[in-house]
Amino acid sequence: MSWFGNYIKSSIGAKHLMAITGLMLLGFVLAHMLGNLQIFMGQAAINAYAVKLQSLGVLLWIMRGGLVLAVLVHIYSAMRLVSMNSAARPVKYKMAFKDKSSFASRTMKWGGIILILFLIFHLVQLTLGGGPLKANFNLLDEYGRHDVYNMTVLGFQNVAVAASYLVAMLVLCFHLSHGVTSLFQSLGINHPKYNGMIKMAGPSIATLVLIGNCSMPIAVLAGWVKATV
Amino acid sequence: MSRTMNLTLNVWRQKDSKDSGEFEKYTEECKDISEHMSFLEMLDVVNERLIEKGKLPIAFDSDCREGICGTCSMVINGRPHGPWKKTTACQLHMREYKDGDVLYIEPWRAKSFPVLQDLMVDREALDSIVQAGGYISTNCGSAPDANSIQIGKEISDAAMDAAACIGCGACVAACPNSSAMLFTAAKLSHMNTLPQGKPEVAKRTIAMVEAMDKAGFGNCSNHLECEAACPKDIKATVIAEMNRGYAKASLLKR
Numbered sequence: 001m002s003w004f005g006n007y008i009k010s011s012i013g014a015k016h017l018m019a020i021t022g023l024m025l026l027g028f029v030l031a032h033m034l035g036n037l038q039i040f041m042g043q044a045a046i047n048a049y050a051v052k053l054q055s056l057g058v059l060l061w062i063m064r065g066g067l068v069l070a071v072l073v074h075i076y077s078a079m080r081l082v083s084m085n086s087a088a089r090p091v092k093y094k095m096a097f098k099d100k101s102s103f104a105s106r107t108m109k110w111g112g113i114i115l116i117l118f119l120i121f122h123l124v125q126l127t128l129g130g131g132p133l134k135a136n137f138n139l140l141d142e143y144g145r146h147d148v149y150n151m152t153v154l155g156f157q158n159v160a161v162a163a164s165y166l167v168a169m170l171v172l173c174f175h176l177s178h179g180v181t182s183l184f185q186s187l188g189i190n191h192p193k194y195n196g197m198i199k200m201a202g203p204s205i206a207t208l209v210l211i212g213n214c215s216m217p218i219a220v221l222a223g224w225v226k227a228t229v
Numbered sequence: 230m231s232r233t234m235n236l237t238l239n240v241w242r243q244k245d246s247k248d249s250g251e252f253e254k255y256t257e258e259c260k261d262i263s264e265h266m267s268f269l270e271m272l273d274v275v276n277e278r279l280i281e282k283g284k285l286p287i288a289f290d291s292d293c294r295e296g297i298c299g300t301c302s303m304v305i306n307g308r309p310h311g312p313w314k315k316t317t318a319c320q321l322h323m324r325e326y327k328d329g330d331v332l333y334i335e336p337w338r339a340k341s342f343p344v345l346q347d348l349m350v351d352r353e354a355l356d357s358i359v360q361a362g363g364y365i366s367t368n369c370g371s372a373p374d375a376n377s378i379q380i381g382k383e384i385s386d387a388a389m390d391a392a393a394c395i396g397c398g399a400c401v402a403a404c405p406n407s408s409a410m411l412f413t414a415a416k417l418s419h420m421n422t423l424p425q426g427k428p429e430v431a432k433r434t435i436a437m438v439e440a441m442d443k444a445g446f447g448n449c450s451n452h453l454e455c456e457a458a459c460p461k462d463i464k465a466t467v468i469a470e471m472n473r474g475y476a477k478a479s480l481l482k483r
Contacts, residue, residue, distance in 0.1 A: 007479035011410075011448045012438060012472055081448050085406035088340050088447030094239075094252065095333045097307030099457030101405065105450060182451040188473020190466055 011084070012186075014077050019183035021074040026180060026205070028067055029172070033212045036152075040219070043149035043228055047141050050148040075116065082109055104178035111175035118168040125161075126151070139229065153227040156220035169213045177206035232264040234328040238275065240287050241335045246343045246351075252333070258282075264324040268311060269294060269301060271323055289348040296320040296460065299395030302402070303348045304335040309399035309458040317397065317460040337398050339407035341445045352398050354444035355412060359396075361440035362433035363416045365425050378424050391418035393461040403458030406447030411455040413441045414471035415463045421474060431478035438475050 129137030139147035181202030236259040243250030258278040276286035292300035305311035341354040400411035420426035
């Protein structure tokens with residue numbers, strides 16, 4: 001298996017790990033967003049969806065395990081690449097002109113750090129039921145189901161919480177806009193006929209995720225989606 | 230009437246690879262520079278004036294001075310080879326600049342390119358990548374018949390686009406990570422695309438990527454600064470080809 005070890009440890013292998021785990025995480029982000037958007041279909045729909053998700057049992061834990069693994073590998077690989085990259089340029093330029101790199105490409109590291117902090121905050125608040133909004137977490141609806149609808153709406157009525165989500169989603173948008181296009185390049189998915197589409201994939205998917213995810217806190221703050229308790 | 234200009238140059242001066250180096254400012258030596266001079270001719274004039282004053286001239290690399298050898302190597306105001314697209318420093322002309330301009334001239338900056346003196350760096354690391362697989366194995370003796378190997382126009386064009394690389398190292402200099410992936414990928418695309426290079430594709434790809442990693446270059450973050458700096462307009466699509474080829478060679482070949 002030394003061939004596999006050599007591959008994974010190589011510069012390109014590290015990029016492939018970033019790309020594949022990034023793709024897994026993108027899949028999660030999209031599925032998570034589509035699930036959550038059911039909040040616009042009302043309390044009954046999203047609470048039923050939550051019950052269905054919880055009832056997946058073993059499958060849910062396999063997905064969770066996969067995600068945790070993807071996050072860990074993504075972070076580990078990023079740390080390895082960042083340290084190799086900074087070691088490769090010990091003396092910086094006095095002047096460094098930026099011709100083609102973007103704000104998004106240059107802030108991948110900082111975006112990643114902000115996103116992992118947000119992820120921890122998000123999990124503590126809405127999956128583990130800790131943090132300042134503990135009361136909302138224990139709500140039950142009329143069928144005795146976990147009241148995801150009101151938990152979310154009441155949570156976002158807190159302007160500070162809503163703002164933190166909006167900021168995090170903006171960071172995610174930049175991270176995805178460079179990351180998604182890059183994963184094609186890293187995996188070598190490249191063809192003159194499709195390169196234009198690949199170039200647009202990152203910014204378009206990122207914008208879609210930004211709009212989709214931000215629509216929820218904005219709708220709550222604007223009073224379009226109201227709590228039922 | 231030809232225009233002349235007075236410039237202020239801030240040039241990186243470093244005695245040898247052990248010296249820490251610093252910028253030195255020149256104004257007296259950079260007066261009355263003709264717009265018709267190439268950038269290197271301007272430096273030649275500055276050096277003559279430095280020598281007249283009994284000072285050590287600025288060391289910089291140059292050879293053909295017609296943009297094809299890849300020897301000249303300097304970062305001018307943050308851009309390898311200066312502001313002109315698809316142009317080496319030797320082909321950059323002073324008409325780009327105007328009276329009173331302030332320029333910062335630095336060497337390629339990478340751990341794998343130790344500064345030898347001032348603006349000259351050691352680019353043997355690139356040679357080590359080529360030595361690892363930048364060749365094809367073929368019988369020597371008499372030349373084969375012309376056109377005995379048929380190559381499609383698209384294939385030969387793609388190979389020639391990659392083969393335009395002159396190995397100057399501007400991609401490494403421009404990359405925020407000092408990555409040599411554009412260089413390595415250009416060499417790989419050049420040889421892996423052509424039928425003569427096919428038999429050794431997997432071996433070559435692995436050997437050259439390993440040599441690149443061993444030389445201590447950084448990794449590709451897809452900033453595409455290399456593409457902007459490349460005087461021969463090599464496209465980063467070659468890096469995608471290398472990424473795919475390396476996985477294929479590592480995981481699927483015997």
